[in-house]
Amino acid sequence: MRMNAYESSKIYKQKIKAYHDKKLQRQNSQPGQQVLLFNSRLRLFPGKLKSKWSGPFVIKEVRPHGFVELVDPTTHTPEKRWIVNGERLKIYNGGQLERLTSVVYLNNP
Template structure:
């Protein structure tokens, strides 16, 4: 009996009251849930601000028929070089389609009229001037 009495006072001294501990634990869980919701909210606000910032930096490109443009060659992987230009052209716009699709024609194609459809994001307006069309031939030999 005396041992139980000492254990009771030890628990009372260390504040191990079951009801109080249960309430404290529930309060801690609610605080944790509130912190999680605040983190989600701040993450959502950050994403909205970054999207608005990047959307503000985008520039709309309005292409007209007959306009000359340069095409970005993003498949230049075989022989990448520092001095090799990734822009090719100039090409002439034959048709502007919805959703930034543009039909191009190569004016230097001669009798063969080469046409293809590209994404308008890969184009930039050509302002004139002479553009040197350099070709390089690389001979590959078997080892």
């Protein structure tokens, strides 16, 4: 009975892995493409409503095993390049980002 449980568990894990791998989509990144970078370090974003996506950045080079070299287009210095995991990127299809801030003053009743 124990061997049957091990075998059924092994079959279940293989089916779940096949299903999960089928749902994954490969991201085709080319140099010169604009992307947004997911920043998972919460200490950099102390506010609740701030976005965790920063950018847009430009892809400088695509390296093996899913690593991507990014360049910040606002600073045109070669020192501002870094290598990140390609899974942390999302393709940016828009134009310029609009950074709007609004201040709402509350009146005492």
